[in-house]
Amino acid sequence: MARQKGLIKLSGTDKRSGTVFVESKYGVHTRAQPKAGARKNDPVLKKQYSRNSSLNLLAADIKNAINLYAPHFPPTGMYHSLLSYFRKEPSAVRVLLLDELMDMEVHPKYAFSGICDDRACTVKFSNTRIVAELNLEQHAYRTDRCNCYFLEVVVLNWHSDANRCIHACKKTAWISMNDDLPLYCDLVFELAAKVTDHLVLLRCVRGFNNEADGTFPMQAMKVVAVGSMDKKAATLLKEKRAMKQQLRAMVTKKKKPAPEERVAMKKGKR
Incomplete structure (x- = not known):
């Protein structure tokens, strides 16, 4: 009442x-008081509700895996941030959902480009392995608190018949910021049978005398590659990226400015 x-x-x-x-x-x-169940049978809401459990599981899986390799580094709201990325993709195809995370910073406040060159890693996929090619043209950025660093590649894989991911990581040795450049190495991950979808993250940790202090400004982590071994999913991913590229080109395309009207000066006195 x-x-x-x-x-x-x-x-x-x-x-x-x-x-x-x-x-x-x-x-x-x-x-007016809203009617109970007014949007209960809304087809858009029904479709969204049917995806919630799978999206929640995927987001929790990724967050837990990242937190395992970078303890306490992911921000408090990361789980909800992942869900917001996934909801931008209407399809339920897992690799298309993962592609929404491409170039995502694990902690936006501590961006990878702020401590190291984020173009240092190139990921190549094959049917039996994932190869992360590290090519360093410049060192991580030096401060009075660090004189060395290492790079770590984390790979999250999903099987065709399982909803939970399996993950692995490989690290480089400590790299002195005084070492001569360029430097390179390959981190190879052998794939188990029935592995289909992949999410690859690159992490950089700076330290002093080969020891990390664990503080957030000394590290960064971001998504650098997404792929799939499934032919249908890979085709859909390729089409999606091509469409995104076309839209981006349309937005960034500059219009030619209208010709400027100019008046010529005349010789002599008025």
Whole structure:
């Protein structure tokens, strides 16, 4: 029932008339009580509800795996951030959902480009292995707190008949910031049978005298590659990326400026 405040102010809901009394910064007003289950049969909501469990599982799986290799580094709201990325993709195909995370910073406040060249890693996929080619043209950025660093590649794989991912990582040895450049190495990950979808992350950790202090400004992690061994999924991924590239080209395409009108000067006196 509605509650009376003073002589004329009301708040709450009058169940007999279905009127809701509202007090807001815009003043006191009324509105109709929403009907129960008004959008219960909305097809868009039904489709979204049917995906919730799979999206929740995928987001939790990725967050837990990242937290295993970079303890405490992922921000508090990472799980909800992953869900917001996934909901941008209408398809339920897993590799298309994972592709929404491409170039995602694990912790946006501590971006990879702020401590190291994020183009240092090139990932190549084959039917039996994933090869992360590390090519260093420049060292991680030096401060008075660090004189060395290492790179770590984390691979998350999903089987065709399983919803949970399996993961692995490989690290380079500590690299001195005084070492001559360029440097390179290959980190090879052998694939188990029935592995289809992949998510690859690159992590950089800076330290002093080959020891990491564990602070957030000394590390960064981002998604550098997404792929699939399934032919149908790989085709869909290729088409999606081509469409994104076309849209990006349309947005960034510059229009030719209109010709500027100029008036020529005349010789002699007026």
